[in-house]
Every structure is written in C-alpha cells, then in structure tokens.
Amino acid sequence: MSDMRVTIKDVARCAGVSIATVSNVLNGTGRVSADTISLVQRAIKALDFSPSQAARNLKAKKSRLIAVIVPFAGRGVLHENPFYWELVTAIEAGARSYQLHVLLVGAEPEESFSFVKERHLDGVIVIGASEGTEALARILQLNVPTVFLDSYLSDAALYQVLVDDEWGGCEGTKHLIGLGHRSIALLTGELRPRGVHEARYIGYRKALDEAGIGYRPNLVIEAPPSMEGGSSAAARIAELIGVTAVFATSDVAAIGLMSGLGERGIAVPRDLSVVGFDDLHLGRFASPPLTTVAQDIGGKGREAVRLLLAQMENGRAPSRLERLKVEMKVRRSARRLE
Amino acid sequence: MSDMRVTIKDVARCAGVSIATVSNVLNGTGRVSADTISLVQRAIKALDFSPSQAARNLKAKKSRLIAVIVPFAGRGVLHENPFYWELVTAIEAGARSYQLHVLLVGAEPEESFSFVKERHLDGVIVIGASEGTEALARILQLNVPTVFLDSYLSDAALYQVLVDDEWGGCEGTKHLIGLGHRSIALLTGELRPRGVHEARYIGYRKALDEAGIGYRPNLVIEAPPSMEGGSSAAARIAELIGVTAVFATSDVAAIGLMSGLGERGIAVPRDLSVVGFDDLHLGRFASPPLTTVAQDIGGKGREAVRLLLAQMENGRAPSRLERLKVEMKVRRSARRLE
C-alpha cells in the first residue's frame, strides 16, 4: 500500500543530478555526458521509475490517446456488429505501433464530445458519419485531428478513408449475374445519402444496368446491418417470388439472413444464392462459407491511424482521401444457376 | 487553429472571482453562495469551458481509466474470439455508468504493465490469468485495484468473478446424456490447471461419472478456443468412431466445429449433436442455432466493474469472490438420440 510514486525527483537525488538532467536523459534532449547518462539510467533501474503520463500530458497538452466514435449507432451496435470489432481492433493494432492508445468510446455521441476535450484526446476516428448532421458539426468544432471512415463527406478538406464501395457493389452483383442469376434481391442497411450502403446500392444498380436487367425496387429490402436485421429480413425475402439470389451490403446481414433462411427450410445456396460484403472473419465459418466482396479491414484501420498521425505531427497529411481496393472472395454461398 | 485551451483561470477572470471559487463550484466543494454559483456557471457556459482531465489526473493521482488485460492471449485473439469482445463491451458499459473509461490493452502483457504505472490506471481487469506465472506476479506488484475474471486463483485475498464452470460443464454434458447420448466427446481449450476449461472438463467428467458412463481420454480433444481451433478439430472428431455428441467448452469452438463438420458433410444435429458454453450472441445465428450453457456475460462485466470500484473507493469490497450462475439454453444443435 506504499502509495508514494517514485518521481523524477527521487531519481535525481539518487543519481546526484538535477531533475532537468534526468528529464534530458529520459527524452534524449539537451546535452548530457555519457557518464551521467549511465548514472541516471542506473538510478532509474534501481528505483524502477517510470514517468507519469499525467504530468507529461499536462505539460505537453497531449494525451497519446485517440478515440473511435460511431456516431449513428444505438447502444449495443458495437457489441453486435462484428465488423466494428474487427475495425476497432485493427485501429488499436495500428495505434499501438505508434504508441497511441485507443479509448473505447461507446455509442452515445453526446458524451463522446466532452471526452475529447476533457481528456485532451489527440485525435478521433469517426465511423459512418452523416453529412449535415449536428453530430458531424460538433466533431468538426472540436478542432482535433480527425479521420472519417466509411462515409462520403463532400468537404474536400476532411480526411477520409473508405473502400471502393460502388465498385464492390457492382462486382458482387456481377458475380451473381455471371453465375446466371437474373432476379437478384438487395439486402441493404438504411440507404442514407452518402453512406456506404447507398454506394453499394448504386453499384448494384449499375451492374444490373450493364447486364440489361431491369431494376425492380421491390427487390430492395432495407434492414439494419446486424444478425437480427438479416435474420428477420429472411421472411420478406422468402416471399419475393422468382428471386434466386441475394446480394447483401454487409456480411453480418448476409449471415443473419442465411440463419433466418435456414429456419424456414430454405437452403443456401441450393434454393438461394447469397453474396455478402466486408469479408468478416466470421464469414469463413458460416455454413456455407460466405462468398463476399472482401475489403481489407485491417488495412482500413492502419490507414486511418496513419492519416491521423500525419495530421497530429505535421498538421496535415499528404493525401486527404484514401480509397482502398476490394476484391471478390468466392466461397460457397452462391452457386451457378442451371 | 486557436490552440489556447480555455482554462479555469479564464473562467475566474470572466466571472470576476478566484480560481478556487470556480473549482469549488465545479466540484460542489467548499462554501459558495448561490449568486456566485450562477455567475460562475454562466461564465463556464459562455466560454464553453471544460476542465482538463490531465491536470485533474496529475493532482489526484487518478485517471478514471481502467484497462482490460488478457495476459495469455497471443496477438489477434481479442479480434478472433467474440467472447472477449462481448466481455470487453460489457465491461465498457459498466465502466461508463461510473464515468470510467476503458483502455483497450492489446495482447502483449509486457507492455501492459508499464501502461498501468505510466498512465496512473485506476484499476485493471485481468481475464484468464494463470496461477504462479510471472505475469500474474507482476500484475500484483503493481499494487493497483484488480479484478480477475475467468481464472481460479487460490489466493483468497484476490477479487475474482467467475461463473459456475464446473456445474455448467456438468449440466451441458447431462443435457446430452438426457438426450440419450452415451458416447460424448469433449472439445476443450488447453487444460491449464485452474483454468475455466479445466473446470468445465471436470464438470464433464462428473456428469459422466454420475451417469455411470466410463471416461475415455481419447474422446477429449484439445484445441484453441477459436473458430479455427474448432474447425480444425472437426477432422479429429470425425474419426472418433461411435461418438454421437460433442460438448464444447466454448461457443466459438463449437461454432467452428460445426463449420468444419459441415465441410465434411457431417450434419448437426443429424449426425452429431453439439452443445457449447458461453451463449455468445452469435450462437443464435449459427446453423443450427447452438444449444449452449449460457453465462451472463454482461453481468460478469458489470460485476467486475462493481468490484473494481468498491476497491477503488473503499480500498476493499464486501465480497472477494463472485460466482455467477449459468443455465442451459436449449436450441437446435443437439437432438435426442433414438
């Protein structure tokens, strides 16, 4: 219970030098002789000293802490949508390599904002912001390095990283078309303007167009991108007559859908082909393993951190918009239509 | 880019009082008249002031930050094992209600320790520690409020929360026995002494014993508790002749197993019944939906935070060992043997 922290002062006394010197060897700043360095280092070891981040933070007005915000998510989404886990862990891994730590900021946007100021957060990564919203405005007001993930914001001054959603939506649909499907339903999250789901939806329409297949709005089913969402969409999809395939704009919905279909005795891909989007780790273990438009979630996380860091250090980053590639991963949830 | 933070000093000047007064209204400490209070509050609003956590942390030697450590996990486990994710989000939710924040501490234990000191962490929650290890010793050395989850540590002075693993293992196995199965394999994580898997394994043996079924060591398959682990165990399980059911000590392994079995054309529950443990959110959407021994993951997280907080505030908590109940959730991955 000895609660006295060992401080830089103790080290100084123990090494017989001033605290300034200790600080200098700690940070490699200033001039300090080799002898003194080893002297101080010995003292540090002996006392098992480690500098107080709190004090450093205060002095530097930095925290080496970043936060991930998912503004438009209700409580529980982070927990229910594996895509977010994968993304957040990717961000965490990226941050770690720069000695940054990630603060888990839950769903409530209201709270998040005060955090950022109070905790001196060095940066925030925002997933799925929507243009013109109050939340977005407040984030920008914070005047803190920010990177937006998975949203299409028109302000060119903003740092954004996203994947080729439209192209991916197109590819996924084309894959089904290539397998002989003509009547393809779309299972999508809310079609918010400038959101990823909309982009993938546009790709879907484009593929249809190019193949000369007429677009039928009643084949578009909106459901939350979650297991539950996908699962409960199964009912609506089941009653779509003539449909032989579904393109889902998220893996989690696709997997939920397959589960829901299973409940109804509809087998994938025998009765219905399914293609997802994201390439969640999970998808490989779905039954059947999910054919999907793969995005590099890890790369997305790393890229976000890189952009954030560039802003933090230079006040700007070389490129403001990073667009990553996607690619088809063919597994077994979509079959050729005879 | 105006980088000057507005500080308590600015508020004081703006309200025409001393900074001590501002601090007092901020914290509700000391004596301050109603008039002054509203005066100060107006100033706070006007300047959009929020106090610097960094400064507070320094003064208070507190950080309102806790960390979750998973000591024996290699990199990637957090990301691959949904159980951890659910637990961490539960902890986060619990922490939030006490204005605590959760630092995501990745897999490397070496790093974690320095974090705790440097960042003045107020507490740590350790998942799956092993007795007698270097890591455990170092954690205890930190002399910081700590709660252990999912480990059976003999030191009665430690705060631990766990579920009735042995009982659950017994119940899960009994469920299969009740369905007429006699030849039941066990798919388990590493049987580390005093680990949860071992406890569940003991329950398994107990159920066998009580039913007068001989224990056959070759029916016990060890595999990492992950999708991959379960999936690749499928091969080994498939060649176990005469086995009609598998009890898996984790849902994630069970789901991986079902996936692996599917690859081999072995249908669950037609050819093989499977029971899991944990009740992951995912399990409801597996095909078939997973019958499992359910633990209250959210409750576990909340309880851990509660115990941590009790230590932080009183230096001790009413009870040192919290053992939560588990219950069978019968879904469709295990069938009656005719």
Added chain:
DNA sequence: ACAGATTGATTAAACGTTTCATCAAGCTAG
C-alpha cells in the same frame, strides 16, 4: 456592544513533468 461563530471568498502550495534561460568550467585562437 462585543467575543465568538459562521459564511463566503481568496492565496498559495502542490501534483510530476518539460524546457528555456542561465551558468561554471574548460577550450581555442589571436
């Protein structure tokens, strides 16, 4: 009307760093 209690506010030290300005001492060059 006065000692003492109460109320409301202030001053200043402390928390553990970093960093700028200063300084002593040993060199070099003219």
Added chain:
DNA sequence: CTAGCTTGATGAAACGTTTAATCAATCTGT
C-alpha cells in the same frame, strides 16, 4: 592572457487543476 565558444549541468517557470490555510465580513447571543 583574455575574449569568446563549447560542453555539461542547473534553476525556475509553466502546464491546469485541487485544497488546506487564511482572511474579511457578517451574524449570533448575551
């Protein structure tokens, strides 16, 4: 021999709070 430079180290202020000690002024009861 001294002016000026270099090297290595130090003193002290600052970062933005909290809080104990102090103080002035008003309020009691007698």
